[in-house]
Amino acid sequence: MHDLIIVGAGIVGLAHAYAAARRGMDVLVIDRDAQANGASVRNFGFVTVTGQERGKVWRLAQRSAAIWRQIAPDAGIAIEQEGLFLVAQRPEAAAVIEAFSRTEMGEDCTLLSAAEARAHCPQLTGEVSGALLSRADVRVESRTAIPLLARWLEEAHGVRFQRGVAVNSVATGLVRLSDGSFVKGGEIVVCPGDDWASLFPREYTTAGVTRCQLQMLRLTAPGWRLPAPVMTDLSMIRYLGYSALPEAEALRLRLERECAAELGYGIHLIAVQSADGTLVVGDSHVYAATPPPFTSEAIDAAMVGQFSALFGGAPPVIERWTGTYASGPQHSFVRRPMPGVRLAVVTSGTGASTGFALAEDVISQLYE
Template sequence: MAAHTSTPHYDIVVVGAGIIGLAHAYHAHRRGLRVAVVEQNDGVVGASVQNFGHACITAQSGAAREYALAGRRHWLDLARAAGFWAAQPGTWCVARRDDELAVMAEFAAERGDDEVRLLGADEFRSAVPVPDAIGGMYLPNDLQVEPRAAAPGIARWLESEGVDFHWRTAALGFEPGVVRTSRGTLAAEHVVVAVGCDVDRLFPEPADDLLRCRLHMVKARIPLAQPLPGPLFTAWSLVRYSGFENLPSTPALAERLRRETPDYVAMDLHQMYTPQPDGTVLIGDTHDRAVSAIPFQPEAGFEALLTETRTLFGVDDVEVLERWQGMYTSGSGDEFLLTEPIDRVHIVTVTTGIGMTTSMGLGESTIARITESVTA
């Protein structure tokens, strides 16, 4: 742990060692800048390790899509450099009803064969063990990392590369070129504040409409007929991601889900699966938004995930290994909060659950923009 015996000066100080903060530290380091990371915990423990580890590139739109595409190669480069598991399995999306196939067909027509491949029932079922699949689609460009290893591995590698990490150190206040912490003061040309859900505690006004989104998450062993070939989407994914939002058939699918499963809509279910290197599967998730995150998890959320898992794969039992409450920042408008409340102090927050997907491209964009003055 770095000691603050004087006032160290850096080109970039990043507050927050989640994947958004680490991506900014990585890109600043790549530019040869002197970088420090301030983190209140003694390691990476937040949304970056609580999630699916899925870089869902293809299903994004707008700025999120640009960041996701730009960041893809950096994920692969970092996996090699830092030594964590990463794969390029793409994403599979199952269709069990005709309205789901309709959305997929429209998406494929919009994006083209390089991004979306439509699959018939036999072809899909030969790859993915869903007995009642009537077809599906394959998104070949999406990536996957092991969520509990990726961000911690990046932090260790950056530290070995000379980035200063100030663990168990809280940011208390900011001035132009200054971060006041619980262990002293750091000086910087620019400060990036990437603290996720806690941004409202440091900057309440720009974060006033942000909420904490709590998730039901499960790690399990599923007795599948064959292993999942990669992350698996369902109908619920088609009504969640922005890339599908404006397709002609999406509203009808959303209405059918509301009509048939109002309880699931009320818990904002998203049924998806990411297989892990050890053979387990991460299952999620539900979404509950509030200013404060209460610690109590209704069992109904876990039961919904497990019931739908048994139904989807046609299995009688699912061995639950772990249950937990994931959490990320949620906003009602743009997918990103990017603002400069104090001169040279930059808030960077992803306000929906696409932090892993967009982090590397977002970090590259931010650092390129703010460091023009550092390198000029």
Template structure:
């Protein structure tokens, strides 16, 4: 074990993505001293590679509770850390009658959380192609710029006394201390928030919880219409992926139609959606591939599928690509992983692709349990 001692704190957090920072934030709110260990020079994982979408309303069960609590924290952190927060909600575009039926059923279930729109209202909110039959606005949903927000939160936490050990790898995690590549940190409690890399530290735990890596095809494209789009934009394919819609009887009809007419979209796990970055470019995506070890070679067909379907949604012939990347997040049968592999050690991961939506609500619950 490394002999030099970096310090002693109440809580050591391993991982400076949104899950780790949420726990550091919750600990500081309790008046605890905190150190964050991050293997890279800045957060480079799922927390900066996503849509920046706080998809609150489409959640269900405990995820919905965490999302609602997280929304309040996003508003407070945006004010305190000075990053942009969009509060125009989410626009769900229905391009078939069965999709609009799902939205109508969802509105019955959620009341004021869902506002139905006709096709003309949808067109006023976002540029969409032909074939739109209606839609809905989910006004509670929020947006941030993921390339800015996580870094701003880390800067705010540093100003509030959190010690960050960047470019530092956690080697050995034991009750009361963490041995890193730069020395040992002593701690009353340890939170391990390393996302899909939980198997690097606790392989048996990861195997038991069936944690895999989910790879996403995502792109930044020029806005072909040159207009501001306030809300995040989801489609009928999104309804198949978010738990909140599962209670809607008409969802079975949507799934059957897509399976019959577009099996390739289901095979790719396409969640057709986009958000707009400051400056106008669109973040578009995304496909889903699940493996324990990701194949480093990604077929161009996945990006082509995303581009073609997004162009069709926007009613244009083609799109100009600015950037391409692979998002990666932890995936498992249960949406949240919270485990205690040793006394005073919590392993925490959002294993459903909704870390930005829920982490700020999940972290206080974990900290309460740690005492």
């Protein structure tokens, strides 16, 4: 019998495994896939603190980034980039970052003039009205970081993994598997991401959860390095840390006139760089209970267009992919569907950014 059984080996499940293993607990993680394959490896690997929703979510992101920095060296995970370079293309966006810098969220950020922004990143060729530099954020390569994290939990913390088998049902102290077997645990935490049809569908319905599909691109190495992960004006009306500020309304109105197609696709530019120099660029947000599996060339072209508007062109695309994640009206939801069982789901696309801190809270509630 295990102290804790975790269903789901994405970043949220692994974060719960780490929080429990630190307490010396015997932890078993069960996942239907043979290896990491879902939302946790289909994103930027960008642990975004700056711009997260003011208050609790921002504090969760701060704590999670600190944990990433702490465990990454031990787990063999490279920190590919640090910080955020938020470029204000329009004067209205410059007003947003100036207002943001006056809040507690912007205390450790640096405002740059247009000339200073171009000096900081000489590759900028498009319209620039200013920039914000933050040191709070961290980027890892998600497709390698998640497997390395799981291996480290297994080797250094004794977490056991049972892969390639689905969970058919969960009851107090008992998990039944698709191969007909069952395992017993003192406590159970279910972290199924956007798989609401298999376990606790009613909880997802009451939480108002649907799916968000994103498209991502990898571009050929351009021969230069980004100073940090890059975001632009469209991010300022999507990330609640900026968009909730009164100054964001003028920017929103201008973008609705100038970027209607991008807003319709839910696009906001993020560009990050990998160790080999290639660029990961995205992303889009299309919502449906079951999004179609087909990529849209119009969405890819719009994302490349946003990159080109900032950097004067884009290298060739060498890789394309999609991903889906659970999306709801809140950052996350944690439910107790029955005694001894917790359902923990991040519903804002911020699992890598906030999952470690959320898991600390859930495990503390379970055992304290």
